[in-house]
Amino acid sequence: MASPAASSPVPPPGTVRVHAAADETLTGEAVALDVQPLGFFLRAVGCLIDMLAGIALLVAGSLVLTALVAGGTIPDSAFRIGVIVLLVAVTVVVPTAVETLSRGRSLGRWAVGGRIVRVDGGATGFRQAFIRALVGVLELWFTFGGVAAIVGMFTPRAQRLGDLLAGTASERTRTRPLPPAAPGIPPGMEAWAAVADVSRLPDRLAARMARFVRGADALExxxxARVAAGLAEAVRPYVSPLPAVEPETLVRAAAAVRRDREYRALMLENERAAALTEPD
Known part of the structure; x- marks a missing residue:
């Protein structure tokens, strides 16, 4: 029997394979964006807020229609037509218009800090908003959100059925705060910093390193030296290439590289989120 390596297809020369995780956003240029999808719970809360707002519009519209019929402004036969128009407006027209004009936002998503975007990270338009609203009549209103909840629990980015058909997903618009300032690269470590890989550093370890660097001058x-040695020992498995320097120099250099790259990544994320609100 052929081995897995032998049976796997070999790409032709010049072909570049791009691997993206199921919850990553991959652009048309095959660039994986470091964006945070909105979780299932927050999506559910935002959807509930939007549905409550829709119910409030339905109640208000029904009261207006009832008052018009009672006052003789419109005949009784027009009441049913008015109710149908009201239902279509609240469940399809209003959500489509709001999502199109706000470029993926709504009252509920604004409250939970989310936005609907295309799966390639671009801003949504009328087509995506209309598909989501039309499918939402079934999965949100007819089933009280049951279909959306079931589908959302089994998709990587908590996508509902309307998202899958429209090619959209929900992402966070409230980015993390910028990391606190850290001293620069230690002298002589600039060349290493340009090629260093510190992406595997655990967040807790990186936070301990940053606290040490900021408060090292106040220590005995x-x-x-003891704290620096302990941190350096914990850092070494996650840093490549490993420089032959003193423990404190290693910790300071790794902390500075990590902080600088986090800063650049967050700035790019903020710029991209701001670009989604600008007209094409």
């Missing part, structure tokens, strides 16, 4: 020399 013996305690400072």
């Amino acid at each position: 020399p013996a305690a400072r």
